[in-house]
Amino acid sequence: MTTSSTSSASSASLDSVLALLRAPQHDEELLEQLALEVRLLPLGELVYLVETRPATEAALLFRVLDKELALAVFEELPPLHQAELISGLRTPQVADIISDLDPDDRALLFDELPASVAERLMHGLDADERAMTTAVLGYPRHAIGRYMSPEVLPLRPTMTTGEALEHVRAHAAEPETIYMLPVVDGTRRLLGVIGLRRLLLSEGDELVGDLAHEAVHAYATDDREDAARRFLDAKLLAMPILDRENRLVGIVTIDDAFGILEKENAEDSARTSGSEPLPRAYLSTPILRIVRSRIVWLLVLAVSAILTVQVLEIFEDRLDQVVILALFIPLLTGTGGNTGNQAATTVTRALAVGEVRVRDLPRVVWRELRVGATLGSALGVLGLLIAGLIYGWPIGLVMGTTLLSVCTMAAIVGGLMPIVAKKVGADPAVFSNPFISTFCDATGLIIYFTIATAVLGL
Incomplete structure (x- = not known):
């Protein structure tokens, strides 16, 4: 067929x-x-x-x-x-x-x-x-121990490879996987691991302890996401899980690691967009459950957006004097929010995969300052030329300088916030796009009207 x-x-x-x-x-x-x-x-x-x-x-x-x-x-x-x-x-x-x-x-x-x-x-x-x-x-819900299988087939270091293969054949149906076999002593302390392929290719009289190699492992109380990323970075099929006395208590397989990261990525994606992840399939989730996943964030963002309104109220007299300034507000707030979100998304991902740590905060700030200034310079020159030619060079200067300042500020804030969140034990995704957009909107308007006041003599 x-x-x-x-x-x-x-x-x-x-x-x-x-x-x-x-x-x-x-x-x-x-x-x-x-x-x-x-x-x-x-x-x-x-x-x-x-x-x-x-x-x-x-x-x-x-x-x-x-x-x-x-x-x-x-x-x-x-x-x-x-x-x-x-x-x-x-x-x-x-x-x-x-x-x-x-x-x-x-x-x-x-x-x-x-x-x-x-x-x-x-x-x-x-x-x-x-x-x-x-x-x-x-084990705690977010510990890797919750995702391990206690069904493990350990080997003793004193076994010959022939004896080990016979042992594996006799018990192959019991453990979750036999492709990676832990080697333990009499108290179940992990000595190393050996792959099934290595056993099959051995002479039969070699000792398992001589062929075993050091194992990449995790402790049962380790955070599930950190352990899963370490697992996948090592390109393993299975990873031993130990207690604090280094005794073998279980094993995590590659499908478990992928499942953990898929769930974590879904949570980060939802929270970055200003909602909570759905616990089940979208089409079978009740309407009220979807509403609840979104409304809390909408209320928080609506309340925080009042700050932007208050900034506009403070500079209302400037707008009355030069009405043309109001035309550029959506452009400036959008540019600041987008720049901050780009930086936050990049740093959040770098934190998740271990490329950035909390102690790297000064390096991240310095890097984002340069990135923001470069982006702001490019956009600022463009804003200066277009606004200057159409509305006059004083307005062009206000626009160019504001774009440079806003992009630099937003990039620094976007790179800073995920690391601060990690430091205080919060989810970096929560502090990313929703809050950064609101913060950059309000701060960008303050920068805009401050520059306009100085350049235009308002």
């Missing part, structure tokens, strides 16, 4: 599934038909349907999936959506799904469930699964 015909079949199945879900009644015959149709859909389409359909339809769709496919779909959903879906499912199906989840995924789900429901589901687990889930839940 060609790609186009496969796509057409999938589209037809999707339409059929949607029609069946919208049916006013769902008898046994309809459910059997729905079960047949969903088998024709790829995993991505099923996840999309469960995420975007109303809760009752999503639960109905989920019920007709076979156990293996249901687990695959469930694992792709965000924890909050998983929690909402559980409330609409039968108890036996929930128990099967919960027991098949990895301990770290189970812990994230339990965070979103009511305590009574989480406790009931916890009691339904066997002793080993309950112990591993409890261990993960014991």
